[in-house]
Amino acid sequence: MKMDNGKGGSRKGDPVRAHVLVVDDSGFARRTLRQILERAGHTVDEVKGGMEALERYALKRPDVVLLDMIMEDMSGMEVLTRLRELDRNARVIVATADAQTATKAEAKAAGALGMIPKPFQKEQVLQTVEKVAGGGAGWN
């Protein structure tokens, strides 16, 4: 993660520029997140499945993972558990349309550091990603 002031240097208090791995089987959701994050200066990698997410994470070690909960090959909860086995410090934010409080509690217990509800709101996405990338938690 870089603290970038846009002039080649970096100082404390400068905006967070994070490398974000977006994991979602919906191309529409991936495109939306990519646009929001790249326009704010973040770097985005995207995959559409759980297995691909684990491989990409191992290779690239992104600062933050934005993880959908329902995918064809593996549930988001399983991906979250396996990411945390791969790297105890993996910083994962769950991105879901599931409004159930039980789902939120389950994700929190499995080690997710925040949840972004769908449909995505630009400000909420950026605030949560930057908070989690900066070492905090993004739970509301």
Add this chain to the structure above:
Amino acid sequence: MSDLTGQRIVLTAPQIELYSIDLVKEALNKMLKGEVASVQQIFSGPVSGHALLLVSREGADILTSLLIDEKTAAVEDRAARREALAEVGNIVLQGSMGVCGNLLEVHVSFSVPSLALETVDDLLNSITIQQRELQFALLVRTRFELLKSQVSGYLVVILGITSFSTLLDELEKWEKRQIG
């Protein structure tokens, strides 16, 4: 949906009716003619069944054009439109089912959304052939309208009798909790 399309949505008060699958077909055929675009999600848990978002074919075209910018639409037209509609269905279905789940304190899990363009009869036949216990079903109808675009759609939840009975028990418990 309002957030996604930038349009004000008007929802009608939900009507809850118990139908056999054949009569559900009849009721839906009166409201939606010809091919309909459907997003379907199977949900499972103490209450399980099928949740569907149904929009007329023309309505689906209008809805997707509101969701996709022209540049994207020109490049990846068909796939992008399908993905956008599936995502809207996913958001609307999980959002509404999730609110009900929270209210009743019943947690359900969802399958990956599937999108289809077919007649109401074909759609419901494919559901009941896969799961024969759904011969008798509960239908929850809510109509939504995008004010400026005149798109109407319906939310349908199909439950088997066992899940319907569990749902009634949970509603009774919820009512008791409300009274205290």
